[in-house]
Amino acid sequence: xxxxxxxRFIDYKNEDFKQIxxxxxxxLDPIGGKTQEKSFFRAKKRRPFNSLVQEPNQxxxxxxxxxxxxxxxxxxxxxxxxxxxxQASGAIKPVVTQTxxxxxxxx
Numbered sequence: 001x002x003x004x005x006x007x008r009f010i011d012y013k014n015e016d017f018k019q020i021x022x023x024x025x026x027x028l029d030p031i032g033g034k035t036q037e038k039s040f041f042r043a044k045k046r047r048p049f050n051s052l053v054q055e056p057n058q059x060x061x062x063x064x065x066x067x068x069x070x071x072x073x074x075x076x077x078x079x080x081x082x083x084x085x086x087q088a089s090g091a092i093k094p095v096v097t098q099t100x101x102x103x104x105x106x107x
Contacts, residue, residue: 026048036051036053044066046065048067
């Protein structure tokens with residue numbers, strides 16, 4: 001089974017990814033807003049730019065020679081059951097990188 005990995009970490013507080021990344025076959029935007037605007041410049045011409053949070057500016061995408069789409073798939077019980085089966089079978093494995101202590105509710 002292939003594992004997820006990164007080619008290069010980017011410290012978003014101190015580095016501008018717009019200055020580092022370029023010419024990608026696929027750009028997937030999970031943030032929107034200003035990040036989406038900067039992300040347009042990362043896609044190769046005639047390649048897809050997909051946003052998970054908002055419709056991309058079609059005029060801007062067209063002017064840059066890329067295809068902008070909005071993709072959203074709301075969670076349904078059927079989809080969640082499929083994910084649970086994939087996890088149980090070992091086909092996918094969640095990777096926990098950080099945990100947080102439960103919050104204390106005030107009564």
